[in-house]
Amino acid sequence: MHAHADTLYLKIADAMARQIRTGTLPRGERIPSVRNLASQHGVSQSTVVQAYRTLEDARLIEARPRSGYFVAARPPQLPEPDTSRPPRRSVSVGISAMAAKMASLAHHPDYVSFGAACPEASLFAQERVRRAVSRATQRHRGTLCQYPFGPGDESLRRAIARHVLRMGCHIDTDDIVVTSSCLESISLCLRTVTKPGDVVALESPTYYGFLDILENLGLRALEIPTHPRTGLSLDALQLALDTHPIKALLAVPTLSNPIGASMPVPERKRLVQMLARHKVPMIEDVLYNDLCEDDDRRRAVQSFDTAGQVMLCGSFSKTIAPGLRLGWIAAPAWTERLQRLKAATSGSETVMLQRALADLLTQPGIEAGYRQLRGVVAARVDEARGLISRHFPKGTRVTAPAGGFILWLELPGDIDTIALFEACLDEHICIAPGSLFSATDRFRHCMRLGLGGKWGDAERRALARVGKLAEALKA
Template sequence: IEEGVLRPGDRMPSVRKLSRTERVSMSTAWQAYMLLENRDLIRARPQSGFYVRPISKSLPEPSVTSPASIPTDVSLSELAARILSLPSNRNIVPYGAVNSAPELLPIKKLNRILASVSTRANSVANAYSPSAGMDELRRQIARRSFESGVNAVSEDVIVTCGATEAINLCLRAVAKPGDTIAVESPTYFGNLQTIESLGMRAIEIATDPRDGVCLDALAKAIKQHRIKACLFVLNFSNPLGSIMPDETKKRLVALLARAEIPLIEDDIYGDLHFGAARPKAAKAFDSDGMVMLCSSVSKTIAPGYRIGWTLPGKFKSRVEILKRTNTLTTPTLLQLAIAEFLESDRYNRHLRAMKTAVAEHIERASVCIAKYFPTETKITRPAGGCVLWVELPKSIDTLVLHKKALAEGISISPGRLFSSTEQYGHCFRLNCGHQWSNRFETALKTLGKFTEKM
C-alpha cells in the first residue's frame, strides 16, 4: 500500500486467500487486516471485503475540540432557517442537509407493503393507535434492539413521530426551561434547535473526532455546573462521525449514574456501520434506567414516514404522558408498514446495499478533497454514518463559502450551525448519503477552487 502497488479503492485479497498465500491461520490473517484497518490503511465494506482507504496522508484528522464549556443560551433558529430554507431544486448538488437519496431507499418495497397493509388492516389502519404505539412495531423495535446490545421488550418502547419528537419528549421529561443540557462539540444543529425551542441552555463538551465525547472534560463540567441531562450521539455522531468505544460507553453510563444525570442517547446512525458488527448502544450498559435511547427509520428507510421511538427507561411513564399531550399518537398505517418491513429480512438486505454506497461516497469524496482542497485541510475518517466534517484554514469563512457554492448550485452545511456559540466558522459538513457520481466530484472540485481563492 505504501509503495503504491495497491492503490486507493483496490480490493484486498480475501481473508481466506491471504491465509493460503501466507500460510497462516484464518485468525492470523483476520488480525493482520484488523491492524491495517486500525492504521487507516484499509476499510471493510459490508458483504464485499476489504479495500485500500483513499485517505491522503497530507490530510490529517481534526484535533480534539476545545469549547469553552460554559452554559449558553441557544439562538440558532434564525441562522438555520436562513441557511436551510432552500427551495426544493433537484439541480442543486445535495451536500447540505442529511437526506438519504431516493435511489438508496426501499421506496417500491415500502409502497407494496403499504398497499397490502392498507387492504388487510383497513379498519385498524384508519383508527388511532395506542399512544405508546402499535404492538406490531414495538415488538420489532425491541427485537432489533438486541443487535445493539439492549435487552428490551415491547413494553419498554414508545413510538414517536420521528427521532426529533423522541428527543423532545425525553428532554421535557427530565428538564425544564432554564436547565443546562450537555452536548458534543460540534453537535447536530437539530438537537440544538430542540434545546432552544424548550428554553433550555446548552453546554458544549470537548469531543474527539474518532472516539466522541471526552469523559474527563464531561466530568469537569459536571463538577463546575449543574447539568440536568446529556444529549449525545455516540455512534457515528453528526457532524464528526465519531464512535465512542464500548468500554468508554460503559464508563460514561457509570459516570452519569453516579451523578444522577440522565443520558438521552440519539442512536439514529447506529445501523449505518461499515464494519462487520453493529456498535453497541450506551443503553446496553444501563442497569438503572437512566439512559433514554432514541432512534428512527428516517436515515435508513423512510424519512417521510416520520416513525421514531424511544426506550426511556425509568422515565417511561412521564414520556408517555407527554406523548399523549404532544401528538397523541403516531400514524397507524405507517407503523404497521414499517413493522412488516422490519420483520422480514428485507431490512438487512437493504442496509447492506445502502452502507456499501455510502461508504464508497465517503471514500471517493475524501480522495477529491485531498486532491482539490488546500493542503492545510483536515477531514474526519468516519467508520459509519453518512457525513464528512471538513476543517479548512481558519482564514476561510464557510458561511461565505456556502453562499458562493449555492450560487453554483451546490449546498453545504456551514460549521457555525453545529455550535451553540457559533464556533467552527472555518468548517463545514458534507452529506454523503447519495450514490457517487461525477456530479459530486465536479462539485467538490468547484468547492476546492473557491477555498483556494479565499
Template sequence: MSTLYEQLAEAIETRIRAGLLLPGERLPSVRQACHNVQVSPATVFQAYYLLESRGLIEARPRSGYYVRKPVRKGQVQVQTAPVSATTTEVAISELVFEVLGTTRDTDVVPLGSAFPSPALFPLDRLARCGALAMRHLAPQAMTAELTIGNTRLRDALRARYSRHGIAVNADDPIITNGAMEALNLCLQAVTQPGDVVAVESPTFYAALQALERLHLRAVEVPTDPDLGVDPDGLAAVLRSHRVAACWLMPSFQNPLGALMPTARRQAIVRLLARSGVPLIEDDVYGELYHGATRPLPLKAFDQDGLVLHCSSFSKCLAPGYRVGWAAAGRYAPVVQRLKMMSSLATAVPSQLALAEFLEQGGLERHLRQLRMALASNLGRVRNQVLKYFPAGTRVSQPQGGYFLWLQLPDHVDTLALHRQALDQGISTAPGVLFSADRRFRHALRLNAGHPDDARVVNAIRTLGELCGRGP
C-alpha cells in the same frame, strides 16, 4: 471473529502499509480476487468498499480499484476543538432556517443535506407492504393504539433490542413521529426551562434547536473527532455545573462521524448513573456501521433506567415515513403523556408498512447493501476532497454513516463559502450551525450519502476552488 470481507480487507491493508502494493497500483479485478482467494464477489466488493472508506484505495470508472496515492501532509486528521467552560443561551434556529432552507431544491447538489440519497432505499417494497397491511386492517384498529404505537411494530422493535441483549420495560418503545419527536419529548421529560444540558462540541444543530425551544442552556463537552465524548471532560462539566441532562450521539456522530469505543460508553453511563443525570441517546445512525458488527448503544449498559434511547427508520430504511421511537426507561410514562398532549399519535399507515416489512424479512439484506453503498460513497467523496481542496484542509475518516467533517484553512469562512456555493447550485452545512456560540467558522460538514455522479464531483471541485481563492 472477523468476517471474510474484513479478513480480506485486513490482508490487503497489511500489504499496502508494508509497501508490497504501491500507490497507483491496480488491485485484482473482482473476478480475479474471487479466483485468487476463493470467496464470493459480494465478499470482494465489501472488502474493497471497506478499504475505500478507510482512504486506502480508490475506484476509477470503468477501470477498477487502485491503491490511493498518499495525501498531502496535514490533510487527514481533524483536531479536537477547545470548548467553553460556561453555559450558553441557545439562539441558532434563524441561522439554521436560513442556511438549510435551500436543501429542498432538487436542482441544488445536496452536500448540505442531512439525508442520504432516496435511491438507496426500498421505497417500492415499502409501498407494497403498506398497501397489504392496510387491506387487512380491522377498522377499530385505526384508533386502538394511538399514543403508544402499533403492537406489531413495537414487538418487532423489542425483538431487535433483545437480539442486542437489551431489556426494555413494558411501556417501551413508544412510537413517535421520527426520532426528532422522540428526542424532543425525552428532553422535555427530564428538564425544566432554565436547566443546563450537556451536549457534544460540535453537536447536531437540531439538538441546539430543541434546547432553544424549551428555553434551556447548553454546556459543551470536549468531543474527539474519532472517539466521541471524553469521559474525563464530561466529569469536569458535571463538577462545574448543575447538569439536568446529557444529549449524546455515540455512533457516527453528526457532524463529526465519531464512533465512541465501548469502554468510553460504559464509563459515561456509569458516570451519569452515579450523578443521577439522565442521558438522552440519539442513535439514528447506529445501523450504518461499515465494520462487522453494530456498535452497542449506551442503552445496553444502562442498569438504572436513566438512558432514554431514541432512534428511527428515517436514515436506514424509510425516509419520509417519519417513524421513530423512544425506549425511555423510567421516564416512559412521562414521555407517553407528553406524546398524548402534543401530537397524540404517529400515522398508522406508516407504522403498518414498516411492521409488515420487518415481519416479511429482508431488512438485514437491505442494510448490508446500504452500508456498502455508503462506505463506497464516503471513501470516494473523501478522496475527492483531498484532491481538490487547498493544502491545510483536514478531513475526518468515519467508520460509519455518511458525513465528512472538514477543518479548512483559517482564511476560509464556511458561512461565506456556503453563500458563494449556493450561487453555483451547491448546498453545504457550515460549521457555525453545530455550536451554541457559533465557534466552528472554519469547519464544514459534507453529505457523502449520494451517488458518485458528475454533479457531486463537479460540486466538490468547485468548493475546493472557492476555498482556494483566499479572503
C-alpha cells in the same frame, strides 16, 4: 435470486471491504481469483463474481486485463480535525435561518446539495417499502377512519424491541413509545427530565437540530470537548459534572452528527458509571448505529446501563424508509411520563404506517440491506475524501468516520465558511457552515458535507468547485 445467495455475496463483499479499509489488504495487492475464492468459501463462482462487482462499484477493487483483480488505489491519508475546545460555560441558544435555507434546498432540482444529512431515495429498497405500505393499506384500511390511541401499535413496538437486541439492549415491548420522528423522541425526553433554564451537556460540535430543540425549550447548552474519532471527552465531561448543575446529557455515541465520531466500548461503560454516580440521565440517539462498520460500536451505551439512567431514541429514517417518519423511545424508568406527554403533545401515529414499518423490520434480509447500504455510502465517502485531497486548500483536515455519509472539514487559515456558503449558493451549490453546529460560534472555519444525496458527475464537479471557492477565500 434467492435470499440465501443474496446474503452470501454481500457477506463476502463486506468481509473483503473491511480488510481493504483497515489496510489488511493493502492497495495494489492482487486478490484471489474468482475460482480460488469460490473454492475457499464453498460457494458458486457466480456468487463471487457478484461480490467482486459490488466491490468494483464501491471502487475498492479494480480488474486489470489478463491479470485479475487488485485492490484499488486508496485516497491519500488526510489529517483529522483537532479535539474541539468549547468554552467552559453554558450558553443560551440561538440558531440561524441558514438551517431552514439548507433544508429547503436539500431536494431542489436546480441545486447540488451537500447541506442536509438526508439520504436519497435510490439508497433504499423503494419497491420493498412500496409493497409493505400497499399491504398495510389493504389489510388495515379500516384504521384510516379510526382515531389512533396509545403508545404505538404493538406489532411495531415488538419489532423495535427485537431490533434493539442488535444493539445489546433488552427492552420490554410495553416500555417502547412510538413517535413521529427521532427529533420528537429527543424533545419528549428533554421535556421529561428538564425544565426551562436547566443545563444540558452536548457534544461539540453537535447537530443543529438539537440546538433548535434546546432553544425552543428554554434550555442552556453546555458543549463538551469532542474528539473527531472517539467522541465525547469523558475527562472533560467529568469536570463539567463536578462544576455545573447538569440536568441531562444529550449525545450520539455512534457516528455523531456532524463529525461521525464513535465512542470506544470501554468509554461507553465508563460513561454509564459516571452518569450513575451523578444521577444524571442520558438521552442516547441511536439513529445512525446501523450504518456503523464496527460491530462493537453499534452497541448502545444503554446496553451497559444497570441504573436506568439512559433514555434510548431512534428511527429508521436513515436506513429503511425516510418517508415513513416514525421514531421511538425506550426509557423504562420514564415510560408512564413519556406516554402521557406524547398523548398530550401530538397523540398517536397513523396505525397503517406503523404496520408497514413493522412489516419491513421483520422481513428476512434486513441485515443484508444494511450491509449493502454501508458499502455504497462508504464508497462515496472514500471518493469524496479523494476529491477533497486534490481540490481543497492545503492543510484542510477531514474526518474518517467508521460509517455513515457525513464528513466534517476543518479549513485552514481564516476561511469563513459562512462566506463560503454564500459563494456556493451563487453557483447553486449548498453546504453546511460549521457555525450552525454550535451555540458558541467557534466553528466558522469548519463545514459539514452530507453525501447522502445524489452522487454522480455533477456532484463530483460541484465538490471540486467548493474546494476552489474555499481556496479563493484564503486570507
